[in-house]
Amino acid sequence: MLIMSDEDELGISLPSTLNYNILDKKTSYYSDNICNNLVKDLSDYNNVFEFCEKFRGIIENFNKLSFLGQFPNDTCTVVKFWMYDRLFNLPIRGKKVNYINNIIPKIKTIIKEDDEIQGCDLFDFPYLKEDFDIMKTLYDYATNYGTIKKYIEDSTYICNKNLSNYINTNDELYINEKGKCNRSDKENIGYCKVFKYLKAPYIHENLPRLLCTVKSLETFDPMERHHELHREEGPPEILKQKHSLPFSNIIMAVIFPLLGIFFFLFILCKFTPFKSWLKSHLLKKGIIKFYEGEEYKQEYLNESYHIDGRHI
Structure with missing residues (x-):
């Protein structure tokens, strides 16, 4: 069975995870006496007080709760899955809890008569962890179905391997459990009763299977x-x-x-008359310019002499 993967692994935000996070943040600040008594009653368990504070916070805000996903108004069912999951994860002497039939009566004592949860039976789920995990996985998948469908139908979304595995595993789980509860020799009547309850409104028989094609790069x-x-x-x-x-x-x-230009000039100067020709050409040009300069100077001096002579 596939346990709910983190958002980082699937690449999307799952409504079921967000819903449980909403409940985790509900805390009662007026329940110290009730929760201290529960700690005494469940002295073999760890983290009881923290659970109690959150549970009382949820009960006190029961009618104000709203959730994401396929069933935003199904407060009772979401709270039940949250409560059972947290109870199964209460460590007892360093070990995980597999059966909570001895815990449930103690939890019932912290619900007050004036708590507004009428019409919600919080204690009708399987008490065996293995059965509960299956039901929670299927319910979470049904809650997330619409969101996953929207993502994989978006052309810009790239399906990753973890999400593909999540879809395939939950599809197979649903098919297997439906087959078990359709048999006449049901081993667990209570388990199948809960499955039937979930299947009717939440997991439809004609629910189309989601297809999530993983790109070749992500199969590595x-x-x-x-x-x-x-x-x-x-x-x-x-x-x-x-x-x-x-x-x-x-x-x-x-x-x-x-470098090519310098090398070419070097060859010309070394092995051809180009060097002599260039030298004589430059020398001749320098001499001509020298004489031109001397002539210009002489002409200038002559003109100056004549001008100065006229003024004397």
Whole structure:
């Protein structure tokens, strides 16, 4: 049987989990006497006072509660599943509780006559943990059905392996339990009575099976995917070189042409008359410019002489 997975594993927020979180936050601040007496009555169990405070907080706000999912107005059933689940998880001498028939009478004593929970029998679920876990799993799945359906029909949502397993496991669980309770030789009448109660309003016979197709990438185990990436991309040193490769290409594209030009000029100057021609050409050009400069200076001096001579 698949226990309710965390939101991180399924990739979505499940209404059933959110509903139980709502109840976990209800605390009564006026129940110290009642809860201290319950602690004495259940002295073999741990965390009794904390459970009692929350349970009393829930009862005091019973008619104000509202929930998410397929059955937002089914306060009685949600509270019952919360209560039974918390009672089964009360540690007794370091061990988990598997049977709560000796606890239920003590819990009944902390419900007051004026508590407004008329029409809600909080104590008609199976007292055996194995039977209760099955019923809770099916009820939670029915609560979450509409939300899951909405997500997987959204083209932007990518179904993951955990959600696919959650759907398939709960579908198989429902089919198996329905078959057990349809047999004439029912081993547990009480269990099947609760199943029938849930099946009629909450888990319909014609409920279409949800299809959640996992993408090929997500079928990898996380460790396998880790090794696969290393096989494809190599060790960190190589990855680092890959990331720096584009910048290196830019540098080489600039340096190689410059080196080619220098090498070409070196060959011309070393093994051809180009060096002598260039030298004589530059020398000739320098001499011409020198004479042009001298002529310009001489012309300037002559003009200055004539001008100055006229003014004397």
